[in-house]
Amino acid sequence: xxxDHNHDGxxxxxxxxxxxxxxxxxxxxxxxxxxxxxxxxxxxALCRALRDELSLAVVTNDIYTREDAEFLLREAVLPPERIxxxxxxxxxxxxxxxxISANLEAVEDLEDAVGPLDLVLVESGGDxxxxxxxxxxxxxxxxxxxxxxxDDIPRKGGPGVTTADLLVVNKTDLAPYVGSDLxxxxxxxxxxxxxxxxxxxxxxxxxxVADVAAWVRARLAAWAA
Amino acid sequence: xxxxxxxxLADGRFPAGGHAHSGGAEAAVKAGRISxxxxxxxxxxxxxxxxxxxxxxxxxxxxxxxDPVALDRAADARTPSxxxxxxxxxxxxxxxxxxxxxxxxxxxDALGREFPKGAHQPVVLGLAARAAGxxxxxxxxxAAYESVSGPATATVRLLSLDPFDATGVLARLAPEVDRVVDxxxxxxxxxxxxxxxxxxxxxxxxxxxxxxxxxxxxxxxFAS
Numbered sequence: 001x002x003x004d005h006n007h008d009g010x011x012x013x014x015x016x017x018x019x020x021x022x023x024x025x026x027x028x029x030x031x032x033x034x035x036x037x038x039x040x041x042x043x044x045a046l047c048r049a050l051r052d053e054l055s056l057a058v059v060t061n062d063i064y065t066r067e068d069a070e071f072l073l074r075e076a077v078l079p080p081e082r083i084x085x086x087x088x089x090x091x092x093x094x095x096x097x098x099x100i101s102a103n104l105e106a107v108e109d110l111e112d113a114v115g116p117l118d119l120v121l122v123e124s125g126g127d128x129x130x131x132x133x134x135x136x137x138x139x140x141x142x143x144x145x146x147x148x149x150x151d152d153i154p155r156k157g158g159p160g161v162t163t164a165d166l167l168v169v170n171k172t173d174l175a176p177y178v179g180s181d182l183x184x185x186x187x188x189x190x191x192x193x194x195x196x197x198x199x200x201x202x203x204x205x206x207x208x209v210a211d212v213a214a215w216v217r218a219r220l221a222a223w224a225a
Numbered sequence: 226x227x228x229x230x231x232x233x234l235a236d237g238r239f240p241a242g243g244h245a246h247s248g249g250a251e252a253a254v255k256a257g258r259i260s261x262x263x264x265x266x267x268x269x270x271x272x273x274x275x276x277x278x279x280x281x282x283x284x285x286x287x288x289x290x291x292d293p294v295a296l297d298r299a300a301d302a303r304t305p306s307x308x309x310x311x312x313x314x315x316x317x318x319x320x321x322x323x324x325x326x327x328x329x330x331x332x333x334d335a336l337g338r339e340f341p342k343g344a345h346q347p348v349v350l351g352l353a354a355r356a357a358g359x360x361x362x363x364x365x366x367x368a369a370y371e372s373v374s375g376p377a378t379a380t381v382r383l384l385s386l387d388p389f390d391a392t393g394v395l396a397r398l399a400p401e402v403d404r405v406v407d408x409x410x411x412x413x414x415x416x417x418x419x420x421x422x423x424x425x426x427x428x429x430x431x432x433x434x435x436x437x438x439x440x441x442x443x444x445x446x447f448a449s
Contacts, residue, residue, distance in 0.1 A: 064446045087448035089245030090382045099240035101319035102448075 015136045019111065026057075026117035027223040028107060029216060030096060030133035032160055033144035035126030038170040038203065040068045042144055043123050045209035046216065047077035054220070056119040057082040057110040059103060061092050063125040081114050092125030093132075100137040107137075119220060129158035140219050142212065146171040151180035154188035162192050166199060166215050173202040230357040233327065234350075235367045237374060242319030246312060247379030247447035248272060248372065252435030254383045262390040265380050269373040269398055273405055275429035277372030279303050280347040281365040281409030282424045286416045287351025288364035293336050293344060299421040300345035306433040308440035310345075312449035318343030320350060330356035361413055365406040373398055379447060 019025045031039045043058055050056055058078060060068040062085055069085035072078065084106045088095040095103055107120050122138055124131060133141045143164035145153050148171055154161055161167060167189055175182050182200060189198045199211045233239065249272065253259045259268050279300075287296055304310045321343065325333050333356050336344055343349075347368050354364035377391045408425070415423035436449060 064444055066443075087245050087445075089247070089379070089448065090446040091244060094244050098238065099242060099244055101240055101242045101322050102245060102315075104322065105315075105318060 015139075019108075023116065024224075026055075026107075026111060026115070026120045027140075027220055028120045028122055028138045029219065030122045030124065030138035030141040031144060032096065032124040032127065032131050032133060032141060032164070033168075034128065034146075034149055037126070037144045037146040037149060038168075039123050039126065039144045040071055041203055042142075042168065042170065042201075042209060042212065043121050044072055044075050044077045045203055046121060046213055047072070049209055049213040050119070050216065051078060054118040055114075055116060056121065057114060057117050058084070059106045059110070059120060059122045060085045061088050061095050061103065061123060061125045063088060063090065063092055068123060068125070079114075082110065084110055088125055092127045093130070096122070096124045096131065096133045096137060098134075100134045103137050118224075119216070129153070129156065129160050132159045132163065139223065140165040142166045142168055144168045144170055147175045147180040147182065147185070148178045151175075151182075151185050152188075154185050154192060157192045161189070164196070165219075166197050166212070167193060168212060169198065169200045171202060172200050173204050227358055230328075231354075231359055231363045231366070234354060234357055234359065234363075235370060237378065239323060241323040242316050243371070243375055244378075245448045246316065246375060247383070247449065248276075248375035249432045249435050249439075249449070250376035250379040251383055251445060251447045252439040253376075253431075254380065256435065258431070259376075259380055259384070261384070262386065262394055265377060265386065265391065266394045266397065269376055269394060270401065271429055272376060272432065273369060273373050273398060273401060275427040276432060277369045277402075278405050278409055278425050278427050280350075280368040280372055281406055282412040282416075283345070283347035284351035284354065284364040284368040285361035285410045285413035286421075286424065287348045288354045288359065288361040289351075289413055289417065290355065291413070291416050291421070293332075293348050293352060294339060295421050296348045296351075296424075297340065297344045299424050300348060303424070303426050303428070304345075304433075305428065306436045308436045308449065309433060311440075312436070313345045313347075314340070314343035315448075316343075316346040317349040320346055320353060324349065324353035324356060328353065328356035328358075332356065361410050362406065365409040365413070366402070369402050369405045369409065373402070383446065 062068050066085045086102045086106050141164050143160040351364045380386050381388050381391050
């Protein structure tokens with residue numbers, strides 16, 4: 001047996017940058033974070049912001065329904081054939097980290113069906129602060145928290161807050177109503193993340209998802225280079 | 226042959242998609258057929274001697290080198306529920322990915338080319354065992370044990386069943402798993418001379434019916 005055999009052609013397993021036909025695969029970005037922090041709303045806003053300039057698709061990982069996929073379909077942010085839901089057996093973090101096979105198949109099926117794609121957004125089901133994506137599944141990950149979930153979350157850290165390539169603090173418009181201190185959240189995030197970027201966003205503001213979209217464009221430029 | 230390779234393949238954490246499937250337990254819990262450790266044991270016993278036996282024989286036959294395309298057709302014929310055929314192929318495809326990464330093999334590559342969307346999971350399992358240097362008995366053990374460990378783990382999540390009770394159920398089923406493996410391997414050896422009709426065709430109608438109903442639920446925790 002050749003356990004050190006290089007993966008080539010159809011034996012490509014996960015993170016390989018080339019598809020079996022030799023073409024370059026889409027950039028995959030994961031979005032994770034606690035329940036209700038605004039992951040699906042951010043995905044929807046990103047689709048609206050990027051769909052005219054990029055070929056993109058979305059994989060959702062709902063915990064026990066197809067709600068997130070159906071929200072995106074209802075909002076018509078993308079044609080239905082560009083949205084796929086993966087079922088996760090009550091453990092969303094398992095499907096994005098420990099056993100990524102169903103998500104990889106969803107991504108590859110989307111590329112086969114509607115490709116070539118520039119970007120696939122993989123949205124995790126709402127989970128806890130330790131949920132992170134496997135490097136075998138995504139090239140970069142965004143962790144979405146919100147000001148109403150408690151302004152001590154950046155201070156508490158955890159793998160999502162500390163290591164995500166981009167931390168999004170969502171619903172900043174609610175800060176005055178829930179008594180969250182945005183300056184303190186920014187300082188705590190800086191302390192946890194050093195140079196890694198943080199975006200404070202309100203999808204209800206005029207800027208909306210623009211900062212996150214700009215970050216995604218920069219990742220895409222680096223991926224295509 | 227490496228005994229440890231069997232542990233790798235049989236490990237519940239082997240990344241082949243099983244965690245998202247309940248083996249019919251979710252439908253049985255909702256219907257009230259599983260409500261605690263005793264009824265979980267009954268459910269697992271039924272599944273072991275039906276779907277488990279068929280899976281064990283298919284896996285053993287694949288590990289013996291029987292044509293996997295013929296075995297895949299035999300698996301189709303033994304799975305009346307379309308929802309279960311879809312689930313079986315999905316899991317086969319996921320297992321294929323993990324197996325090819327773990328034990329690269331020309332036979333696995335060929336089966337992957339033949340069934341790009343997935344062959345039935347027990348067939349892939351048997352070929353994976355073969356690629357890992359394991360024999361038909363090992364393959365049958367993986368299949369038979371999986372047929373009960375999946376529902377037991379799922380029931381812990383579905384009913385908040387005491388995990389020690391669920392593990393106790395599996396431990397007490399062990400002698401029956403041994404017997405099912407013996408029967409499955411014996412049938413698989415007969416396939417060499419008699420063809421795939423020598424494979425058992427034990428069926429559990431409630432599992433098939435439950436799977437069809439489950440596939441239509443709007444809200445569920447498990448994919449099957």
